Amino acid sequence: MNPYISVENLSVKYGNDQVLHDVNFQTDKGEFIAIVGKSGSGKTSFLNALANLIPFSGTVKLPGAIGVIFQQYAVYPWLTVAENIEFGLNKVPASERKNIVEKHLQLSHMADKKDKYPAELSGGQVQRVALARCMANNPELLLMDEPYGALDSYTRDKMQEWLLEVWSAMRKTIIFVTHNIEEAIFLADRVLVLEEGKFVQDIKVPFARPRKAEIKFTPEFNELRKQISTFLN
Amino acid sequence: MNKPIIKILGIAVLAAILVGGFVAIRRHSPTNKATRQSLKKVSVGIQTSPAMALVMVAKDKGFFTQEGLSVDIKEFTAGKFALEAFLGGSLDFAVSGDVPVTLASMQGNKFVVPAQVVRKTTNEVRVVARKDGDLNNAADYFKAKKRKIVTSIGGGPEFFTYEFLNKFGIAKDQVEIISQTPADMPAALASGSVDAIAIFDPFAFIAEKQLGDKAMTFRDESVYSELYVIEAKESVKQDPGDLEKFLKGLVAAEKFTQDSPEEAKQVVMKYTKLDKLTIDGIWDSFDFHIALTSQLGEYLNREAQWAKDSGKVKEGTATPNFKDIIWDQPLKNINPSAIQ
Amino acid sequence: MSKKATGVIVVVAIILLWEAVSLSGVVNNSLFPAPSQVAAAGWQLLLSGVVKDIAVSMSRLLVGLIVGTVIGIAIGLLTGRSKTAAGILSPIIQLLRPLPPVAIIPLIIVWFGIGNGAKVFSIAFAVFFPVWINTHIGSKMIPKIYIWTGRLLTKSWFKKATKVIFPASLPFIVVGVRSGIALAFIMVFVSELAGASIGLGYRISIAHLAYRIDEMIFALALLAILGALTDYLFSVAVRRIFPWLKFKTI
Numbered sequence: 001m002n003p004y005i006s007v008e009n010l011s012v013k014y015g016n017d018q019v020l021h022d023v024n025f026q027t028d029k030g031e032f033i034a035i036v037g038k039s040g041s042g043k044t045s046f047l048n049a050l051a052n053l054i055p056f057s058g059t060v061k062l063p064g065a066i067g068v069i070f071q072q073y074a075v076y077p078w079l080t081v082a083e084n085i086e087f088g089l090n091k092v093p094a095s096e097r098k099n100i101v102e103k104h105l106q107l108s109h110m111a112d113k114k115d116k117y118p119a120e121l122s123g124g125q126v127q128r129v130a131l132a133r134c135m136a137n138n139p140e141l142l143l144m145d146e147p148y149g150a151l152d153s154y155t156r157d158k159m160q161e162w163l164l165e166v167w168s169a170m171r172k173t174i175i176f177v178t179h180n181i182e183e184a185i186f187l188a189d190r191v192l193v194l195e196e197g198k199f200v201q202d203i204k205v206p207f208a209r210p211r212k213a214e215i216k217f218t219p220e221f222n223e224l225r226k227q228i229s230t231f232l233n
Numbered sequence: 234m235n236k237p238i239i240k241i242l243g244i245a246v247l248a249a250i251l252v253g254g255f256v257a258i259r260r261h262s263p264t265n266k267a268t269r270q271s272l273k274k275v276s277v278g279i280q281t282s283p284a285m286a287l288v289m290v291a292k293d294k295g296f297f298t299q300e301g302l303s304v305d306i307k308e309f310t311a312g313k314f315a316l317e318a319f320l321g322g323s324l325d326f327a328v329s330g331d332v333p334v335t336l337a338s339m340q341g342n343k344f345v346v347p348a349q350v351v352r353k354t355t356n357e358v359r360v361v362a363r364k365d366g367d368l369n370n371a372a373d374y375f376k377a378k379k380r381k382i383v384t385s386i387g388g389g390p391e392f393f394t395y396e397f398l399n400k401f402g403i404a405k406d407q408v409e410i411i412s413q414t415p416a417d418m419p420a421a422l423a424s425g426s427v428d429a430i431a432i433f434d435p436f437a438f439i440a441e442k443q444l445g446d447k448a449m450t451f452r453d454e455s456v457y458s459e460l461y462v463i464e465a466k467e468s469v470k471q472d473p474g475d476l477e478k479f480l481k482g483l484v485a486a487e488k489f490t491q492d493s494p495e496e497a498k499q500v501v502m503k504y505t506k507l508d509k510l511t512i513d514g515i516w517d518s519f520d521f522h523i524a525l526t527s528q529l530g531e532y533l534n535r536e537a538q539w540a541k542d543s544g545k546v547k548e549g550t551a552t553p554n555f556k557d558i559i560w561d562q563p564l565k566n567i568n569p570s571a572i573q
Numbered sequence: 574m575s576k577k578a579t580g581v582i583v584v585v586a587i588i589l590l591w592e593a594v595s596l597s598g599v600v601n602n603s604l605f606p607a608p609s610q611v612a613a614a615g616w617q618l619l620l621s622g623v624v625k626d627i628a629v630s631m632s633r634l635l636v637g638l639i640v641g642t643v644i645g646i647a648i649g650l651l652t653g654r655s656k657t658a659a660g661i662l663s664p665i666i667q668l669l670r671p672l673p674p675v676a677i678i679p680l681i682i683v684w685f686g687i688g689n690g691a692k693v694f695s696i697a698f699a700v701f702f703p704v705w706i707n708t709h710i711g712s713k714m715i716p717k718i719y720i721w722t723g724r725l726l727t728k729s730w731f732k733k734a735t736k737v738i739f740p741a742s743l744p745f746i747v748v749g750v751r752s753g754i755a756l757a758f759i760m761v762f763v764s765e766l767a768g769a770s771i772g773l774g775y776r777i778s779i780a781h782l783a784y785r786i787d788e789m790i791f792a793l794a795l796l797a798i799l800g801a802l803t804d805y806l807f808s809v810a811v812r813r814i815f816p817w818l819k820f821k822t823i
Contacts, residue, residue: 387782426686
């Protein structure tokens with residue numbers, strides 16, 4: 001099998017602090033991977049290393065362009081919604097640019113707010129713009145670092161549903177970091193548990209797609225949640 | 234050493250400095266000095282200039298204390314600032330040129346002029362210019378092109394410039410008149426950023442020295458040569474005691490200066506920090522006598538006309554009767570021959 | 574009563590009190606002229622062409638302000654984002670910064686003379702430092718994630734500089750420029766006290782030297798009004814050009 005993404009012996013060190021220890025990891029194209037772990041387990045460092053934002057040792061094989069969504073400071077406050085979405089599109093000819101921006105404005109349900117500034121939007125709307133900007137650049141891989149961590153649970157649920165909508169439409173490969181086990185199980189095909197810089201579990205999520213929010217209350221879901229919880233403790 | 238000790242030591246040192254400084258200031262305050270010696274204390278503002286020689290000599294050689302006066306000299310960069318401080322009430326006397334007297338009195342300020350500290354000056358104000366080819370007289374020089382001439386605005390040099398340009402038929406728009414402090418003028422001339430300076434000694438002398446044969450001087454005694462006068466409050470007319478003591482001290486300094494000019498020069502060098510060469514070079518421009526001359530009245534009236542013509546005073550301002558300002562009684566009592 | 578009305582009434586009361594005290598003879602009227610006398614002097618000044626002096630002073634100020642601001646921003650962004658640049662440039666800038674700009678004017682006259690260039694230079698010199706340090710700090714404090722996002726979305730350093738680093742530093746830059754404006758007014762005034770033949774500072778100086786306190790007060794008031802106006806117009810312009818600043822995010 002030729003993995004779409006492959007990571008071998010990835011190590012990250014901050015000074016004398018070894019945050020990731022010889023981590024190995026593989027995914028197929030179009031997979032939705034969730035990574036859970038306690039704070040300080042190295043989840044963010046894993047994503048940042050994959051995105052080549054921090055120094056690391058080891059081999060990382062990626063398919064092409066990457067998009068990253070962070071939890072905070074996701075979009076530029078000095079650009080409107082439309083300008084933010086357009087930001088990465090300089091290589092694209094001007095006429096096409098307009099169409100791409102329009103398309104993603106529609107997809108993210110932000111068309112009526114395209115001239116607004118991020119300060120005028122709610123937290124959920126800002127994250128939608130962040131995703132739209134990412135998607136407009138058509139990345140092969142999407143890295144998401146606790147993107148809904150700062151949102152209230154109602155908005156969070158809505159964002160999760162919407163993300164699944166977008167994902168099933170575009171079938172990007174997603175690596176989604178969260179400390180919320182429920183979120184991980186609901187969204188992902190596989191949940192990886194990261195503990196002290198190492199992957200200790202790789203659990204396949206058995207639920208069929210499309211998934212509705214109701215499955216969170218099923219006994220199977222709870223069972224899985226308990227299982228993963230135990231690994232974390 | 235640990236931190237708390239360092240902190241305590243630091244605070245102690247700081248406190249010692251503050252207390253010491255305070256004590257020193259109090260010790261040296263004129264009031265205390267005077268009280269300790271039971272002398273009458275007065276303050277006089279002067280420009281730090283050789284023209285003030287008699288004031289400096291009187292203070293330095295103790296002629297004021299001889300008269301029972303403790304004189305506190307306050308130095309200013311220009312006589313007109315001394316006059317200003319005097320008008321504001323923070324000095325008992327001031328010594329300035331005659332132009333500030335005209336301007337101040339035309340603005341309605343009230344004071345008296347009991348004496349001059351120089352009987353006359355000779356070419357003390359003159360124009361020092363950068364040589365330009367073989368233009369060797371003022372008319373040709375200033376008419377050749379629009380020159381930049383720097384002068385001390387509001388003082389004798391400005392009046393001199395006005396009269397000087399008038400005399401040689403040079404119109405106001407034929408020159409650019411720039412304002413600067415006297416001390417900066419030699420450098421401005423030397424650097425070439427201006428063509429000429431119209432200023433009094435010692436700065437005229439310094440500029441001439443610095444430029445050497447690159448400079449030429451235009452002088453005209455008939456135009457104007459600054460006089461320096463004492464200003465006192467009108468209240469001295471009712472109570473002239475301190476003024477008389479002040480004048481007596483100055484007259485003693487006058488005698489000393491005539492008898493021992495080299496020693497007098499040393500005193501002036503001490504106050505002005507000018508070198509011997511400069512002092513020697515300008516000494517003869519000044520006639521160091523306490524006097525009141527008719528030249529003063531003539532100058533004041535001419536200056537009043539100039540002030541009106543050049544818009545320095547509001548339209549319709551009347552020329553004061555300068556005879557009311559010049560009060561010769563005390564000097565007459567001390568030395569009648571000083572009145573000319 | 575509204576706050577504004579109270580404010581106006583207080584100002585009017587003070588002016589009336591001033592008028593009364595000046596004309597009463599309690600103080601030396603020549604040194605403390607009444608508002609009516611100041612206004613009359615002002616009228617004379619306007620008739621005698623003080624508008625030209627204002628124009629000259631303001632043009633010196635604006636050129637100096639722009640030059641100092643542009644250089645301050647450029648170098649501030651450089652030293653804020655590049656450790657190498659900071660290592661080379663920051664020490665010398667920090668050495669010069671504590672110099673009171675007013676104190677170096679005599680030196681500038683000696684080195685550069687008394688022309689407009691020298692005056693503009695002294696204004697630009699003074700404006701540079703608050704603009705530089707605020708830009709430097711602002712660009713240093715840009716959240717890492719903005720930089721990372723920029724890196725992920727574009728390879729053009731020009732785009733990163735103009736579309737990420739500059740706008741992210743802007744709130745700080747604005748603070749720096751406003752300090753610069755205040756300093757510029759001080760500098761234009763002081764630079765015109767010596768070696769000038771035209772300008773508002775020059776007018777204030779010769780009014781003072783002729784004991785025309787009434788003219789002096791009027792010209793000073795003009796200077797103050799121009800300063801307040803410039804600051805106000807700057808704020809308005811900034812909010813027009815960068816409308817997102819009104820949300821004061823970042």
